[in-house]
Amino acid sequence: MVVRELTGGIYFGKPRGFGTNDKGEETGFNTEIYSVAEIDRIARVAFEVARKRGGKLCSVDKANVLEASMLWRKRVTAIASEFPDVELSHMYVDNAAMQLVRNPKQFDTIVTNNIFGDILSDEASMITGxxxxxxxxxVGESGPGLFEPIHGSAPDIxxxxxxxxxxxILSAAMLLKYGLGVESAAKRIEAAVTETLDNGFRTGDIHSPGTLHCSLLAHQSRVLRLFDK
Ligand SMILES: NC(=O)c1ccc[n+]([C@@H]2O[C@H](COP(=O)([O-])OP(=O)(O)OC[C@H]3O[C@@H](n4cnc5c(N)ncnc54)[C@H](O)[C@@H]3O)[C@@H](O)[C@H]2O)c1
Incomplete structure (x- = not known):
């Protein structure tokens, strides 16, 4: 699970814009900035998520270079004292990008800033195929949440x-689990997805020899049939 801060950091930080440097060259610039409140908020969400999963949280930053990351690491470490049952580790983002490919199973829950989370969550998606x-x-502090696949509208297909x-389909499971707190129904959706895959059914993007190729609609109706059981 990647917990990504979504409303702060370099995508929103000011100053931002275009300018001219002292050589007269055109420049573009952005600001990576986080407040204690922003970091504490996402850290608590991540610790709560990790607590419900495998109890391990890895905070990803670039604290060897960026001041915003130094503050991030300091605050995540401070918040950890509220969650003694969760094991916290820290990792630099370049190493995390490599470790996700090398040994993804070492991770349970990752928490990171907006830009690193943007990139790592796409990388993580390919681990699943x-x-x-x-x-x-x-999710915000007080709903409603927005639950959607990480992909876009896939116009090419x-x-x-x-x-x-x-x-x-799994976004509906997240809605039930994290939005409505109906974990049992979420588990039924997840189980239906797992069973469909265990039965060998695959859409083209994850099809490989020995599995059963099926269309979007056929796949969807198989999962829903299992959910109805
Ligand atoms: N969360 C979001 O709302 C979100 C995320 C990404 C892109 N978008 C939007 O979607 C549109 C298309 O963007 P894009 O093409 O860069 O990204 P995309 O995620 O739609 O597609 C990227 C690639 O992944 C493939 N893909 C995506 N979903 C798939 C699926 N369910 N099954 C199989 N293959 C799938 C596509 O065919 C494409 O090759 C743009 O308008 C973009 O702004 C929205």
């Missing part, structure tokens, strides 16, 4: 009945 496999939840529906 396809961007069509991963759901996401965008629109209308071809071959998109992978699992990320969208």
């Amino acid at each position: 396809s961007i069509g496999m991963l759901p996401s939840a965008s 629109a209308g071809q009945d071959k998109a992978n529906p699992l990320a969208t």
